[in-house]
Amino acid sequence: MTTSKSAEQGPNPLDVSQVMSRVDAALTAIAMAVSTAELKQVRNDHAGDKSPLALANRAIGKLEPGQRKHAGQLIGQARASVNAALAARQGELNAAELETALQAERVDVTLPIEMHPVGVLHPITALIDDMCDVFIAMGWEVAEGPELESEWLNFDSLNIGPDHPARGLSDTLFIEPASDHKLLRTQTSPVQMRTMLSHEPPVYIVSPGKVYRADEYDATHLPVFHQLEGLVVDKGITMGHLKGTLDHLAHAMFGEVRTRLRPHYFPFTEPSAEMDLECFVCHGESIDNPDLDCRTCKSEGWIEWGGCGVVNPRVLAAAGIDTDVYSGFAFGMGVDRTVMFRNNASDLRDFVEGDIRFPRSLQGGAR
């Protein structure tokens, strides 16, 4: 296809048939070029400085003056028609190459991507975060304590004497050797004492975490579960502050729900109470109603949520706090239980058995 050889000598600028045959050769080569790279070569051969038509053009200057006009017209037209064909072909090939590139580089954004399921927070973690947020918004701090705890902090300092049933081996997991008096904390309450020993009042803390008891492993019991402890120590703190705080928490967690404080006993609070929530399912209508059997509240109309009370002055005194100046309230809620009745989980074992479908199956969804 290349004509570099014929480029060595140009046609006679006065010889119409010679010039036309160069033009024909050029047009044929142009038509046959199938890429812009080939066309570049063709341009060089047939329209470049050393092409036959360029040489013929240069030869015009050596002609007799009378012949120049005719030769100039002939060569000029010849070169113009070659250049026009080159430009047209260039346009076609550019478009074709662009089209090919677009096809080759095409990305089909409608193709389904491979769906990797995204993990979610464990429902316990998510609820602890939500509960802590309620308190952080009120300016409280989150305090944490160890799960391997001293017997004194878990029991004695909280006014749980050596004869208290919670000390029995049936409940508490002691760590050997017994002479070390170490145990897996049975409650988050020792964080109260740790905080009071290390901070001057005022104290406003919540403390979420794992607790351990030598319990059965069944639908409603786990040997490891979670509590959220709260403690306030300040001047002039009353049971009213406790009630207001827990009502605020209940409403943040459950929306408009009725609550009640039911008298109870805890060694570390006096007076003590259990906080109950009105049953979300039957709203109390199952009480004494033989036709309505409510599984959520066992037809009692109320669901027990957690323990609370005014901090026993003996506990404040054990932490070296002046009980004439300061008083406090405390509470401890079961987190696992809260997920159960808030998100309608029926079996606590699902919380620990690791089936990743579980969090998504909960009412209220997973995060």
Ligand code: DAH
């Ligand atoms: N620690 C108690 C328990 O494990 C819960 C509790 C009750 C915590 C009353 C408190 C409280 O701080 O004031 O059952």
